[in-house]
Amino acid sequence: MKTNNQDTAFEELNHRVEQLLTPRFTPSAEEIRLPKTQHKSRTIWLNTLRIGGVAAALAIGIFFIVEPYNTVTANGSIKVEEIVQEIETPDNSSSEKPDTMPKFQGGDLTKFAYWVQEQIEYPKEAFSQGIGGKVVAEFFIEKDGSVTFSKILESPNEILSKEVERVIKLSPKWEPAIQKGQKVRVKYAIPVAFAIFNN
Amino acid sequence: MKLTSNKSSDYRSRIDSLVTSELQSMYRYACYRVGDRDTAREIIHELYLRFLTADIGNVRNLRCYLYRSLSNACTQRLRTTQRQNLIDLNAIEQLKAEELQPADFSEEQALIEKLLATLAEEQREVIRLHLHCNCTFAEIAEILEIPLPTAKSRYRYGIDHLRNELHKQGVI
Numbered sequence: 179m180k181t182n183n184q185d186t187a188f189e190e191l192n193h194r195v196e197q198l199l200t201p202r203f204t205p206s207a208e209e210i211r212l213p214k215t216q217h218k219s220r221t222i223w224l225n226t227l228r229i230g231g232v233a234a235a236l237a238i239g240i241f242f243i244v245e246p247y248n249t250v251t252a253n254g255s256i257k258v259e260e261i262v263q264e265i266e267t268p269d270n271s272s273s274e275k276p277d278t279m280p281k282f283q284g285g286d287l288t289k290f291a292y293w294v295q296e297q298i299e300y301p302k303e304a305f306s307q308g309i310g311g312k313v314v315a316e317f318f319i320e321k322d323g324s325v326t327f328s329k330i331l332e333s334p335n336e337i338l339s340k341e342v343e344r345v346i347k348l349s350p351k352w353e354p355a356i357q358k359g360q361k362v363r364v365k366y367a368i369p370v371a372f373a374i375f376n377n
Numbered sequence: 378m379k380l381t382s383n384k385s386s387d388y389r390s391r392i393d394s395l396v397t398s399e400l401q402s403m404y405r406y407a408c409y410r411v412g413d414r415d416t417a418r419e420i421i422h423e424l425y426l427r428f429l430t431a432d433i434g435n436v437r438n439l440r441c442y443l444y445r446s447l448s449n450a451c452t453q454r455l456r457t458t459q460r461q462n463l464i465d466l467n468a469i470e471q472l473k474a475e476e477l478q479p480a481d482f483s484e485e486q487a488l489i490e491k492l493l494a495t496l497a498e499e500q501r502e503v504i505r506l507h508l509h510c511n512c513t514f515a516e517i518a519e520i521l522e523i524p525l526p527t528a529k530s531r532y533r534y535g536i537d538h539l540r541n542e543l544h545k546q547g548v549i
Contacts, residue, residue, distance in 0.1 A: 191540045194549050199489055199539075200508045203482040204405050210418050371426050 276355035276362055280319040283350070290349070291368060297345045300372060304337040311335065313342045314369045321361040323351035331367060342370050392428050395439055403447055406509045410451045412486050416458075420450050441519040444510060448502065448520070468494040469542045477548060492539055500535035503528055 282290040304310075311334030318326040327346045333339040346368075354361040396403075400421070407417035424446055436442045468491045479485035493501045499521075506512040506520060518528040543549040 188540065191544060191549055192536050195492075195536050195539045195543065196508060198477065198543075198549075199492060199504060201405055201409055201485060201489070203479070203485045204401070205408050205414055205417075205482060209414060210400060210404050210421065 276357040276364060278356040280323075280355045280364055280366075281353040287366060287368070290352075293349075294342075294345050294368065294370065297348060298341060298370060301337045301341050304335060304341075304372065309335045309337065310372045311338065312369050312371045313338050314367055315339070315342045315346055316365060316367040317346050317349075319352045319354060319364045319366065321354050321363055323354045325349040325352065328365065332369075338370075338372050388434055389429060391439070392425075395443060396425050396428065399440065399443060402510045403443070406444075406447060406505060407451055408482070409486050409489055409509055410505065411454055412490065414482075416454060420447070420454055424450055438516075438519060441516055444506065444512060444516075445520045448506070468492070469539075469546055469548075472543075472546065472548060474548055492543075495542060496535045496538060500531045500538075503531040504535050507532055 279286065282293065312332065313330060313334070314332040316328040316331050318328055320326055325346060327343050330339045330343070333342075355364045356362070403421055403424075404417060407420050408414055411417055411420065424443075428443070428446075433439070433442060472491060476484070476488050476491070479488050493504065496504070502521065503517055506517045507514070512520065514528045514532070515525055517523075517532075518525040521528065523531075540549070
């Protein structure tokens, strides 16, 4: 039969286990922001688009990045090999992640995602036809930091694809990725979600 | 994925408010569950967009529904990336004392995963929801659609098992 002392000892040990299982290094809330909807922040544009009380919204929320392990897209997983082949290295033999990833205005792909969000507009034609959905676009950060649009990986409609392509082509230069002291080319993809809400 | 919706602004406000208030907990849960911040962020953004356009206005407890959806989304993502954690009964035997003092997120995430790896998934999930999301046992019972005593006992069995194993190894 357990004594009170044993119970207390168990309680203390259980508390220690709970402490070990409770995250202390909680990622900061600033790391994550919900996708913005343009119906609030871009009223002038919206007034133009407002048709029969319908407002348009679009959001960029999700993205993926070159990593030395499986990377996920909306369609499932992309094998590492398929991505790293796109990193051009000085000796053309390495398939490792670059030592320094490309930087956009001092930030990473998240910063670029928010920049895209500021630039992109809901195509009027798509809006009037009630077309929404997620576009995933692939592009390269070249060795000189310029951005080269590659292709659309996923899209519900050509009109939305064109808008995402247009904005990606407007991108200012990035700081290129560095691998083994050399600038290398890196492939990225970014999803943009278009949605229409009735007000 | 069709993202067209006729949801009212009241509905959007309700979802915005709920997700914003739970964002930190959701992000913590997803980060420690999938082990990668970018993936966690992606899962939450997809979930948010799905909630904005889904027909869930009549759901009785949206908070519980949110966490059930998050749990399912993480499971699905781990399945597609083949990073699911299987039960590893020897994980604690291989645990080193210095690992109990993690220095950053990655080390802590690895430690928690290693500890949880010795438990059945049903016990892990109750522990995660309770310790990572601050869900009550009543909420966990609703999220996992199990009776309240089952939620409590799964938690207790899980903690007791870890206590015994860690004590046996002399690390606590």
